[in-house]
Amino acid sequence: xxxxxxxxxxxxxxxxxxxxxxxxxxxxxxxxxxxxxxxxxxxxxxxxxxxxxxxxxxxxxxxxxxxxxxxxxxxxxxxxxxxxxxxxxxxxxxxxxxxxxxxxxxxxxxxxxxxxxxxxxxxxxxxxxxxxxxxxxxxxxxxxxxxxxxxxxxxxxxxxxxxxxxxxxxxxxxxxxxxxxxxxxxxxxxxxxxxxxxxx
Numbered sequence: 001x002x003x004x005x006x007x008x009x010x011x012x013x014x015x016x017x018x019x020x021x022x023x024x025x026x027x028x029x030x031x032x033x034x035x036x037x038x039x040x041x042x043x044x045x046x047x048x049x050x051x052x053x054x055x056x057x058x059x060x061x062x063x064x065x066x067x068x069x070x071x072x073x074x075x076x077x078x079x080x081x082x083x084x085x086x087x088x089x090x091x092x093x094x095x096x097x098x099x100x101x102x103x104x105x106x107x108x109x110x111x112x113x114x115x116x117x118x119x120x121x122x123x124x125x126x127x128x129x130x131x132x133x134x135x136x137x138x139x140x141x142x143x144x145x146x147x148x149x150x151x152x153x154x155x156x157x158x159x160x161x162x163x164x165x166x167x168x169x170x171x172x173x174x175x176x177x178x179x180x181x182x183x184x185x186x187x188x189x190x191x192x193x194x195x196x197x198x199x200x
Contacts, residue, residue, distance in 0.1 A: 012131030017139030
């Protein structure tokens, strides 16, 4: 297992509604150091350079320099090219901030929740990738309940993501979220213990 400056970086990824955030919370409860691209993404427009670039391409989504997040989401998730442009603006900045925090932590093992890991081509930056798999109907229900999206809106977001069924055959660690929380916690603990054993 290769290391990043003596640290081991593990990405947790999967489709929207697969349970990545729940798994990250479970890892944190086990005492692991965790970082979330989603959490960083909610603050990314506080970065003047990112906000300026986003406003350049999506001026209708800003009013007096203030971002209308809902309007931006509706704009990009209905147009793959616009989504590609926005991701090109925000994702590198988010990853830069996450890796800076990981290095500053000094922790030996760091878990990152990275929703669009494969879409951004970031998988090679990590020592291990955990792919969370969940049945699509369950994902649609989870996203609808969490974000207040209609089935159509949730399906549009899933459509814009990688084909995780193919990724599941690529040699990464696959974690199936198909039972209750107790079953999921047991699986997470198993993966963590395996990683800790490899680190020694």
